[in-house]
Amino acid sequence: MSERIFNFSAGPGVLPEEVLKQVQQDVLNIFDSGIGILEHSHRGKAYDRVLAETLEDGKKVCNLPDTHKMLFVQGGASSQCFMVPANYLPDGRTADYYKTGKWAMDSIAEAKLYGTVNVCYDGEPGRFKRLPESMSEVKYSDNPAYVHFTSNNTIMGTQWKEEPEIPSGAFLVSDASSDIFSQPIDLSKYGLLYAGAQKNLGPAGTVMVIVREDVLDKQCRELPTMLRYTTHAENESRYNTPPTFGIYLVGQVFKWILRQGGLEAMQKHNKEKAKLIYDAIDASGFYTGHAEKHCRSLMNITFTLSTPELEKKFIKEAEANGLDGMKGHRSVGGARASIYNAMPRAGCEALAQFMQEFERTNG
Numbered sequence: 123m124s125e126r127i128f129n130f131s132a133g134p135g136v137l138p139e140e141v142l143k144q145v146q147q148d149v150l151n152i153f154d155s156g157i158g159i160l161e162h163s164h165r166g167k168a169y170d171r172v173l174a175e176t177l178e179d180g181k182k183v184c185n186l187p188d189t190h191k192m193l194f195v196q197g198g199a200s201s202q203c204f205m206v207p208a209n210y211l212p213d214g215r216t217a218d219y220y221k222t223g224k225w226a227m228d229s230i231a232e233a234k235l236y237g238t239v240n241v242c243y244d245g246e247p248g249r250f251k252r253l254p255e256s257m258s259e260v261k262y263s264d265n266p267a268y269v270h271f272t273s274n275n276t277i278m279g280t281q282w283k284e285e286p287e288i289p290s291g292a293f294l295v296s297d298a299s300s301d302i303f304s305q306p307i308d309l310s311k312y313g314l315l316y317a318g319a320q321k322n323l324g325p326a327g328t329v330m331v332i333v334r335e336d337v338l339d340k341q342c343r344e345l346p347t348m349l350r351y352t353t354h355a356e357n358e359s360r361y362n363t364p365p366t367f368g369i370y371l372v373g374q375v376f377k378w379i380l381r382q383g384g385l386e387a388m389q390k391h392n393k394e395k396a397k398l399i400y401d402a403i404d405a406s407g408f409y410t411g412h413a414e415k416h417c418r419s420l421m422n423i424t425f426t427l428s429t430p431e432l433e434k435k436f437i438k439e440a441e442a443n444g445l446d447g448m449k450g451h452r453s454v455g456g457a458r459a460s461i462y463n464a465m466p467r468a469g470c471e472a473l474a475q476f477m478q479e480f481e482r483t484n485g
């Protein structure tokens with residue numbers, strides 16, 4: 123295959139082509155240093171510049187409040203599932219969790235290793251097709267240490283339209299792995315947000331954390347050095363050898379977002395792209411959307427067809443038409459189109475057209 127095709131994978135997912143072309147050059151020789159980005163010391167001048175630019179551009183992208191710090195850590199978003207409670211859920215205290223899908227359930231399981239978990243909303247009986255529409259569906263505990271939610275449920279295809287209100291005294295924690303920087307965000311509402319890079323930011327393995335400074339002071343137990351947020355905050359995210367290439371690439375994606383017009387432009391582009399596919403679902407009696415309409419994701423569009431055989435055929439033919447990575451997660455079945463920031467509009471147009479044609483010939 124000599125041409126690039128449309129990649130609808132849920133993650134690692136599509137990256138902007140112009141970023142990948144820049145990476146090709148910088149892997150060989152960055153800043154005319156005669157050395158590629160992968161080969162520079164994390165204490166050297168070239169990496170100093172990479173990190174400084176990444177942080178500066180990252181702050182611009184999200185309008186980072188002065189009260190918050192942007193960090194980069196390793197271990198995937200999955201390590202954040204335990205780092206958050208290890209640092210901030212004291213013995214004998216409760217943290218409240220929204221159970222809205224598999225990743226939320228992973229976070230809940232890890233938090234139980236450290237303290238008490240109150241599931242303040244349980245989406246499981248409804249097969250995770252919906253998120254709460256009003257706070258009357260939510261039951262907070264008395265005085266939780268923090269409230270954790272997953273802003274976009276990658277597998278289910280549901281996304282919060284705005285942050286949940288939380289009890290006073292608690293701080294808000296978000297797993298924003300699959301919709302980070304896909305739309306404007308008011309970070310002043312967050313105590314801590316984390317996002318694995320492999321969907322909207324860059325390569326797998328690098329995790330961006332945004333943490334409010336007063337939350338950093340709340341570490342509640344002795345922990346190994348690498349598991350403390352303060353270690354990373356106090357050492358410019360390079361206490362040890364950081365994932366320099368990943369951080370560099372995230373920096374290139376930040377520059378790309380800024381060139382596109384920032385998060386407002388991302389949101390407009392994402393809404394238009396998602397509409398093409400949701401319209402194709404809604405106009406047909408052939409495809410059934412998994413998520414309820416009020417909480418449909420702009421990033422992961424999940425739908426089923428009438429039989430597993432037809433779904434298999436759909437995915438196979440989509441692939442043959444240059445639309446890759448459409449297979450739904452086994453827990454939901456059907457198909458999933460992940461249309462992260464870097465998915466071009468042309469990819470969504472091609473998919474919508476393919477869906478119409480497939481319906482015409484198989485419906």
Ligand SMILES: Cc1ncc(COP(=O)(O)O)c(C=O)c1O
Binds near residue numbers: 201276300
């Ligand atoms: C919302 C969400 N949280 C957490 C994870 C886990 O990320 P990682 O594989 O980087 O640990 C994923 C992975 O797809 C995800 O979509």
